[in-house]
Amino acid sequence: MPQGSPKIVPVILAGGSGTRLWPASRDAFPKQFQPLTGDLSTYQETLRRVADPSLFDDPVVITSDAFRFFARRQAADIGVKATVVLEPARRDSAAAVAAAAAFAEKISPGSMVLALAADHVVLDDEVFRDAVRLGLKAAEAGKIVVFGLVPTEPKTAYGYIRPGAALGDNDDLCLVDAFVEKPNAETALDYLRQGFLWNSGNFLFKASQMLAEFGKYAPDIGAAASEAVDKASEDIGFVRLDPDSFSTARKTSIDYAVIEKTGEIAVVKGRFRWSDVGAWDAIWQVSEHDGEGNAVHGDGVVLASRDCLVHSQGILTTVIGAEGLLVVATPDAVMVAPREQAQAVKGLVDALKEGGRNEATLHRRDYRPWGYIEALVAGPRFAVKYMVVDPGGVLSLQLHQHRAEHWVVVNGTATIEIEGEAPRLLTINQSAYVPLGAKHRLSNRGKIPLELIEVQSGAYLGDDDIERIEDVYRRT
Known part of the structure; x- marks a missing residue:
């Protein structure tokens, strides 16, 4: 960390849901609070990743009213003291980031903010922190720093970044030439050949700079979020954003609102292993495998099978003679699908909701x-x-x-x-x-x-x- 730099305020965005990870993740208890790849939830792993007191201040968590007690309890369970800020309505990531910047600037003027999704997996915490340190100087100079990942395969589920000229003497910190949308398979392969990066959707910035960029490109969202922070109230230890102000913010992503428009943008080439674990095939990819490529979480047994994922919550789950299957079992629902059909789980959940099945949204x-x-x-x-x-x-x-x-x-x-x-x-x-x-x-x-x-x-x-x-x- 550069000498004289203020500590970074980590802001953990923990208000979303993950229908592609049904039946473990449901609206009433979504994926960020679930132990999907180990003993801790991805939310808890994210909190631990930013617990170095030499680099980070106490975290701020932004979530919804429905998840407020999850967020506080799971932070306390790992010894983290977090300020939990409650969004009164879902307005996507733009309003959440704007509120995060406004809140950080209010509690610590001039602060740096690291905005992280609560549902991502990072397997190399110290390498991640090195990337944050690398981006800090650019953020202090007024750049919004996005963390890009060196691709390992031509993924079509991620947006990509075209890096430009290096900033300083480290080629891992560059200006951004362009953001590009999720490509088809052929285009994704071409992006890999050209040195494009995956866009992780995590950002490091000076709070005042982010608010200034909202003022230029999405003033309505910035004003709504800032007013919601100014009129926020305390409620048994939680911070409640003002609902009337916050609800006037447009529902859009931070990428569309600011990141893809601003010229004050840089990228760190992250060397850490990362996944947004958006579906069960991603859980299989980041899990430890046996000699046949199988991954087992919970009470599961796999025989004569290859490249399968078994994720069991509370009931013995067995698989025999299968290849490339996803098998997810909870006390009230079982989902079985080929790995290549992992994205289809969202459609299954939609069908269950249309059929009035409580299992689509509620756990036992x-x-x-x-x-x-x-x-x-x-x-x-x-x-x-x-x-x-x-x-x-x-x-x-x-x-x-x-x-x-x-x-x-x-x-x-x-x-x-x-x-x-x-x-x-x-x-x-x-x-x-x-x-x-x-x-x-x-x-x-x-x-x-x-x-x-x-x-x-x-x-x-x-x-x-x-x-x-x-x-x-x-x-x-």
């Missing part, structure tokens, strides 16, 4: 601010669920008009409040009955996770039968 495990609840079995008038309440977690004071509930503690100690009864503790193998219509609340004041089995019975069991009266997470 539903994460809540206090922990999670997982559906085990359901019938016409009953449902059985497994609940985990984090230490310090408190469910809302609530009631149900159409169902009664029975709680059985299987681990930890529960503090329960039921209308008409004195508050009491429940320990392992103890239970409590919650009558229909009774106000009730459950909390975990202990130091270990509280685990329960909940049995619901009644004429209607939907979540919209929850009438919240008080809630520490402000969901009333």
Whole structure:
């Protein structure tokens, strides 16, 4: 890092979804928060990549209201203190980057910003940080620095960059001659011969410079984002962008809004291994393989097979005598496809949505601010669920008009409040009955996770039968 340079503010863009990675990734729990290639999610891996205190300041995470507790919890799980900024509406990457620049400039005037997608995989963290250091001098001089990757094959799913003249004495830092759209296979091969780079879509810039470029090329987006930051509010530790201001921003990408128009642009030739893991074939490519080219994540067994991916969440998944298959299993859905059909998964999800299938968007495990609840079995008038309440977690004071509930503690100690009864503790193998219509609340004041089995019975069991009266997470 050049002497006297300010620390870089990492901004992690974590608000998207990944339908091509169904059934693991769904709208309610998207790919950036999923452990797709190891024990950590790509979001957590990204946070760890920018945790060097000699180079980076504490990160800022931009995500949606629906994912705010995921983002904060997963950061805390790896010991990262992050400021979580909430977008009130999806407006694509242009508005998110503009808000990131405005927020960074507000909290640290003159700051440098590294904007990263939360759902990318980088396999060489130190090489990545070297690329950031290389681009820093150009960013301080007013250039927006994009990270290009030296292609390993003629990919048609990526945009490309034509590098121009070198900046200084390092050929890995250049001006940008042109950005080009996703090519066909023949054109992509020609790009490789000409030395074009893949466009990773990650950027390093001075916050004030990015805001100035928005002023030139997308003033409406820049003004909407800046106003949303100026009028932002605090909400139990989250920063909420002003919804009225932010919603006026056009929905478009940062590439179209600014990057492909500005003349203040440079590129670092990244030497690190990278993937945007946009589909299951990309997961296979970045995974460790056995001697036959198979990759297994989770509880999977592969016999007499070649070049297959098995990704299993919670159930034993086996493959025999196959070649080039993608096999993805979750507790409520299984997807099998040839690797060359990986992009077709999006169409499958669209068809499931049209058919009204909940599996298209929802998981059996539903994460809540206090922990999670997982559906085990359901019938016409009953449902059985497994609940985990984090230490310090408190469910809302609530009631149900159409169902009664029975709680059985299987681990930890529960503090329960039921209308008409004195508050009491429940320990392992103890239970409590919650009558229909009774106000009730459950909390975990202990130091270990509280685990329960909940049995619901009644004429209607939907979540919209929850009438919240008080809630520490402000969901009333």
